[in-house]
Amino acid sequence: MENNTQSPPTVVPEASPPKLQRTQPIPPPSEPRQYRAIGLVRGKYVPSEEQPTKGNLVTEDGAEIDAVLLGRVISLVKNHLSLEEPHLWVVYPRTRQEEESLHMQIVGVWEPEKLQAENPPPEPEAETAQPLMDDGYFSIRGEAVFYSAEKKTVIVKIQQLAKNPDEKRKSFKLHLQGELSGDRPVGHFWDLHLIRQGNQLQIQTAEDFGFIPKRRKKFIKKGGRGGGGAPHSRKPVKRIGSKRPIPNSANSGADRPESRNTPRPSKPIRRSQRPS
Secondary structure, rough: OOOOOOOOOOOOOOOOOOOOOEEEEEEEEOOOOOOEEEEEEEEEEEEEEOOEEEEEEOOOOEEEEEEEEEOOOOHHHHHHHOOOOOEEEEEEEEEOOOOOOOEEEEEEEHHHHHHHHHHHOOOOOOOOOOOOOOEEEEEEEEEEEEEOOOEEEEEEEEEOOOOOOOOOEEEEEEEEEEOOOOOOOOEEEEEEEEEEEEOEEEEEEEEEEEEOOOOOOOOOOOOOOOOOOOOOOOOOOOOOOOOOOOOOOOOOOOOOOOOOOOOOOOOOOOOOOOOO
16 A cells, blocks of 8 residues: 655744844944934044043043043953054943033944945945944934023934833933024934034934824822721821820828828718507
């Protein structure tokens, strides 16, 4: 008897495509409303004598920007980079609220000349072309929380991703220079492209992504009448001075007058009259 059961077809796995090498130091946003603040600064990093991870970025235009090394770039600076030469640093910008001065967190270094010499990048298409990312370029994406058209000042709030899902998301604010379009730009999500000018970030282009709806706070009902919880128990009120003072046993008879041993008068006894 022949076996008519057909064996399943053999699936030949396709060869995985080669990984595309990044041709830009800052990748495009992964979603329309992705918060971020990142930029590029070319200059020399001058560490402080007290702590090598803190110092200044001395740029080619002569600006000195307060900076700090973060993450893997610390070992990169110690073992592979020469601090005598300028480099194109990938940085996270911050502005101090007290002084509104620019501060940089150095998170990487970019060497486009070496990368392009080994693997020439393809020419970008017109629809997917990214802005020119070179020294002084910054990408800021966040919510505008303050805007002054007269002073041309913008404050943008950037939400940071929480490390744990149960952890509350943190945020920080950046002070920027420039103009925003629209009658009410505050409360909207903005995609900003900026250029560093000295110790300030100047807005070049701004795209409005619409109003950001506010999240309503959850109110927890407290117990009580009509609240669905256990009613509050009332403690009895103690009245001051309601208790009478109790005399001590040792002095219990000292304040009492002495009793006299006098017999009590007897009550008269009525005798019933007998008939004669």
